[in-house]
Amino acid sequence: MNARRLRAGLRGWGGVGAMAVACALALVFALVLACTGTPADDAAGTTGRPVTHVVPAQTDEECTDPEKQTLSPSRADGDTIEAIKNRRGEKRKLVVGVDQNSYRWGYRDPNSGESGRLEGFDIDLVHRIAEDILGDPDAVQFKAIPTDQRIPAIQDGRVDMVVRTMTINCARMQEVAFSAPYFKTGQQVLAPKSSPVEGYDETLANRKICTAAGSTAYAKLEEDKKAGRLPESTDIRTTVPNQLDCLVRLQLGEADAVVTDGALAASQAAQDPTVQLKGEAFTTEYYGVAMKKDADDLVRRVNQILVDFREDTEDGWQASYEEWLSATLGGDPSKSEPPAPVYARKD
CATH class of the missing domain: 3.40.190.10 (Periplasmic binding protein-like II)
Known part of the structure; x- marks a missing residue:
């Protein structure tokens, strides 16, 4: 664990001058796929729509505790997971929408020595999901998705899921399905x-x-x-x-x-x-993994992976927090830990 902390301590940009480097990298990669290999299934698409996806305020009176409206965990494969597993050759990858310029969440560290490699807390979770579903943590095709394209990218089938500091809320639940929370913020x-x-x-x-x-x-x-x-x-x-x-x-x-x-x-x-x-945080929000509304088997599988991720004391949620977030959010992760999951959504 000390080694993880040391690596995290060595990573960073810092200062306005280095921000120019970060911005340059962001511009270079903004419309480029961040891949661990060749592109995945062409059906996933390669470009985003130039449409601003506005998230309205939570006005649905029937929606309460949206972070609890998810399916119970399961290791079973269904149609969605089978389709992912049936991709052949270099296309046999999990296609995931992520950020590429959120420091310590999903970003390209110019000091990492590995040009173009994505790192961060969200990226760790993506590798964990890929390992569970496909048996290889690197069987991932990363797609850099702007904030306002997260939901359209899921609905259009450009990605299998989005892992991008995405808050679970009532409005978004009308358009996509969410996992149980994996992080608390505001x-x-x-x-x-x-x-x-x-x-x-x-x-x-x-x-x-x-x-x-x-x-x-x-x-x-x-x-x-x-x-x-x-x-x-x-x-x-x-x-x-x-x-x-x-x-x-x-x-x-x-x-x-x-x-x-x-x-x-x-x-x-x-x-x-x-x-x-x-000042202090003025809302309470929870990040979740977003998927298609009808991808029930994938939602259940991700929820099981999150259970395992939280319970893994050696290389799970706690270890990832210590490596990536303790330097910015503090050594005590308790304020950021998601609540015990409640699986209130029915089939």
Whole structure:
């Protein structure tokens, strides 16, 4: 475990100067498949649709505790898993939508010595899923998916699943199926250390806020502004395809603050020592693995994998947290641990 910590300590970008490297890499790879081999099944597609997928606020009164609305675990193979296993040759891979520029979650570390290799907490989970289903942790075709393309990529069959710091909520459950939660977080404000912004409060008046298009952060800002819980003068029009773009906007002075998941905000603060988290998290959210609504066997299998991942004390959830996230979120993972799973969804 100490070796894992050491490797994590050696990884990092840090500072505005290195951010230029990260942004350059992101631009280079933005429309390129991140593969561990040759492309997988052509039916998965290779490009995203130029459509902004907006996630509305949770207004469905019948939807409560969305993180509990998933299927019970199972190791059985069904039609979805069989189709994945029946891919031949180099195409026999799990096709997964991920991020490529969220530091310590899914990112390309220019200091890793392995050009183009994706690393991070979400990436560890993807390898675990691939190993369980296909017997090879590297049997994965990674696809870099912008925030607003996560749901369309699943629905169009471009990916088998999305593992990309994706919050489970009622609106999204109308369009995709989720696993049980694998991480707990909440929305938080990120701003320059010198900024008078103090958190998610009246200090955001007359400030320009940046969020990712299609994110729960934007949905929350829009909802609160309409309800009068956010100052009327707060400008929430700045949206970008990916969270890292918000940090760049902040550095360029084109935004006054960023609202995003606290887990991602902490990683961005680690990249740039001139910014910091402001105030406490003002929501409670859970990340889940997203899949097609009718992929029941895959949902059940992923839920079983998550049970095993949590119970693995040597190379599971805890070890991955220590390697990737302890440096930004602290050594105590208890605040980030998901709740005991509840499988309330019926067939």
